[in-house]
Amino acid sequence: MVQLAIFSTIAAAIALVVAVPLSESAYINSASKATATTSKKTTFTSDGILANSSPAYLPSFLFNGITPLNPVPTGAILESSAFEIDDYPETWTQPDASHPEVQAAIKAISWDHVPKWKPRTEDMEYDEDKDEACWWTNTQCTTPKATYLPEDVKFCPNVGDFGLTYDDGPLPPTSDDDPWAEPRLYDFLASQNQTATLFYVGSNVALFPQAAVRALESGHTICAHTWSHPKMTTLTNSEIVAQFYWNLRVIKEAAGVTPRCWRPPYGDVDDRVRAIAHQMGMSTIIWDSDSFDWGLPSVANDFAGTYTQDTVGGFFESWISDRKSGKNTHGHIVLEHETSNMTIVTSEKWLPKLKEAFNVQKVHDCAPQLPSPYWEA
Secondary structure, three states: OEEEOOOOOOOOOOOOOEOOOOOHHHOOOHHHOOOOOOOOOOOOOOOOOOOOOOOOOOOOOOOOOOOOOOOOOOOOOOOOOOOOHHHOOOOOOOOOOOOHHHHHHHHOOOHHHOOOOOOOEOOOEEEOOOOOOOOHHHHOOOOOOOOOOOOOEOOOOOOOEEEOEEEEEOOOOOOOOOOOOOOHHHHHHHHOOOOOEEEEOHHHHHHOHHHHHHHHHOOOEEEEOOOOOOOHHHOOHHHHHHHHHHHHHHHHHHHOOOEOEEOOHHHOOOHHHHHHHHHOOOEEEOOOEEOOHHHOOOHHHOOOOOOOHHHHHHHHHHHHHHHHOOOOOOOEEEEEEOOOHHHHHHHHHHHHHHHHHOEEEOHHHHOOOOOOOEOOO
């Protein structure tokens, strides 16, 4: 049925936008241009449309790669004087797509392999029954209709595995003695002998690059989460590339690694966005278990959140209960955040209990269909 569709994503508290799909011809016939995958669950196609090395349009930096340390470092994070924030766009804004570095990335993409859907706007219609764009926000679709794209990774295949992830970091300090900024969460994870997958917003990396170094030294995996956390399906193709480009660049400069993984803010992704991410070398990771910690009133949402600690705790309790009662048919990937005191307190309370019921680990350790997390060895 064609209807005005409201963003009902479990990861966003407010209505977002909708779109008018084009005809089915908006998808190219990939048979002659891309090798069909024999198993979309395990294969990432590469026939000219997936980067097979670190994208050449990214600069080279002297700093290249970090080895996890043992023992895991804790305590104050020292500031770095080498990082040049002036080389980057203004934080928390849409980067200018006309920048020469972004233009080089745009030219490297095979646009024949990007579905021709229009950016979504609030008053457009979308046929949820056909779901031709595999728009996650509207239908939770994770199997692209464009056959040359791999499935999104949304859960760990094995029962009992629990992919631990945190979005929107690294959490920068708001004052000299901010008790909740990193390394608060990372120190807690170290105390639990636990590593996680961290989906970093480029703007926060630019503001706190040394936290990215600490994350890698601690054994965590860093994935991309765009430059300024927009609803990606609302952007033009060039704007999407700009979001990805600066996100990848800042992580590479700060931490010496180039991510091959990303998560869409709010889960807002369709095949157009997936195709661009795919060609920029990144696999799409979603989740199947939302903690709703983003809905707790905090400075991160201007105290407009409507969830209580009891409500959020109920989600954790249900996951643990279902696991203990044998109801699970696969593992999980959780959505948590490092955005405020409330999200960190939630993790500090519930992670020890999750570890009693699940094999808690990084997503790449529980999802064998994913390639290695970085281009660098």
